[in-house]
Amino acid sequence: MTKRLESKYKIDRRMGENIWGRPKSPVNRREYGPGQHGQRRKGKLSDFGVQLKAKQKLRGYYGNISERQFRSIYDEAIRMKGDSGANMIGLLERRLDAVVYRAKFVPTVFAARQFISHGHIKVNGRRVNIASYRLKVGDVVEIREKSKQMNLVLEAQALAERDVPDYIAVDTGKMTAQIARVPTPSDVPYPVQMQPHLVVEYYSR
Template sequence: MSKRSNAKYKLDRRMGENIWGRPKSPVNKREYGPGQHGQRRKSKLSDFGIQLRAKQKLKGYYGDVTEKQFRKVYEEAVRMKGDTSQNLIGLLEQRLDMVVYRAKWAPTIFAARQIVNHGHIDVNGEKCNIASRRIKPGDVLSLRKKAQEMALVLEAQGLSEREVPEYVSVDGDGKATYVRVPTLDEVPYPVRMEPNLVVEFYSR
């Protein structure tokens, strides 16, 4: 499991964007970066800088997966047929913690990972606590009885800032079905993600 070692909202401020679309994000109050030099005029980024920023933003959005894990997903996306950037997004959206987040069972991707790690999710009737597990179309996820009554889960279900996307089907009985692998256009990112720049970054 990759453990987050720094404050998650620092990434928001470093990028100057509310990458998770959360109302508590400091970017909603201050758009400049963190630290004493945060208000300095930003210098123009090089092509490498733009690509690195796109990679850091996408990697951070998915719960700050480790560089090793992220690179592994990219290499798998390259080996698959079709557009590498679309494949990359498809693979990231198939992570178990991401499907839990998309089903609105957790208020944040970090909380989704915690719910999975603590064994509150069944996949096709079997308990699974591996957040990075690949979910396939047709797989059924279910919240265990105890989890359905957790304050965290109830809070997430009441959030108005995001909807359940079409590629995840949720019923009111604590069950969700992963319908299909989404395309980039279908993924409800709060900010613009540029996986094509991530592909350029790694293929240098």
Template sequence: MTKRASAKHKIDRRLGENLWGRPKSPLNKREYGPGQHGQRRRGKTSDFGTQLKAKQKLKGYYGNITERQFRLIYAEATRLRGDTSENLIGLLERRLDAVVYRAKFVATPFAARQFISHGHISVNGRRVNIPSYRCRAGDVIEVREKAKPLAFVLEATQSAERDVPDYLEVDHGKLTARLSRIPQLSDVPYPVVMEPNLVVEFYSR
């Protein structure tokens, strides 16, 4: 288990925001950072600090993305035509773990990563166990038969915590999802404000 996965509940407090909008967030009880200096008064944040926080928020939101993986995704976003910040969001949302999470097959991005790694997901009829697998518009993602009766899957599909975005066509009866198009920033239902433009500024320094 990576450090980020095991310390996921500290991310909210460190960044000062309920990153996934979950009622279980420790920030709901303690609105200050972790550690002995968590309640210390914070000074004015520099431009660098603001950009760094924007990067950490976006990177943390998608679960176990390492700095190296995130930088590679950013590098690819810069090579694509169009706005780099929009390209970055599109690439992140095309990750298989992000699609599984958005489709409400599981409760969290961390659970999505584990669910895929255990071989419970197929894409276009083929089993895929790589969370970073990049989906394309038109791909059909399905929970495999052996995993469909799992209690946590059924619980996640019935949860009222969040809605399925309109760029996904989801059938919770059959536990299938189709990525109808590549989303833009305005399409993605983030519980907090994400600023990929500041991420671009951070890496462009």
């Protein structure tokens, strides 16, 4: 658990932004990057550097998913009709770990991945332990009965720092959630500005 927490906060410091909006983020105290040379690394970024940072920030936000997975999401997004950046966000927000996090079943997206892999989540009545599982509009996500009183779940429900977005329909009594619709980038409650168009530019170079 320690390693995961440290890497999460390293992402914040490397980006120089509190990308999850967490009150414990070290960026709230120090806005410079990690390491002994962190305060001297504030040079002007090239176009490539700006695009790379946008990609790393979006990838990091969703639990620092692997580069291979993230690239495959981009590849799928550009094959779809419409704006590729918006398509990327729609695909990312339909990941099971993202929905479990958005529904406030767990406090962080990292915790969502672990919660799913440990078998605490069911989709349409069947247990699913794959965090990257792609949900469809109307799929019912629920916490298993014996997992509903876990401290992690109770802690997440009490969090005041974020609200459930309107494209996720949550029944707090039954501990169920559904994607009501595929969100657009402006619907997603990112604590910092995300620039999916720069991610598309990065991969299309």
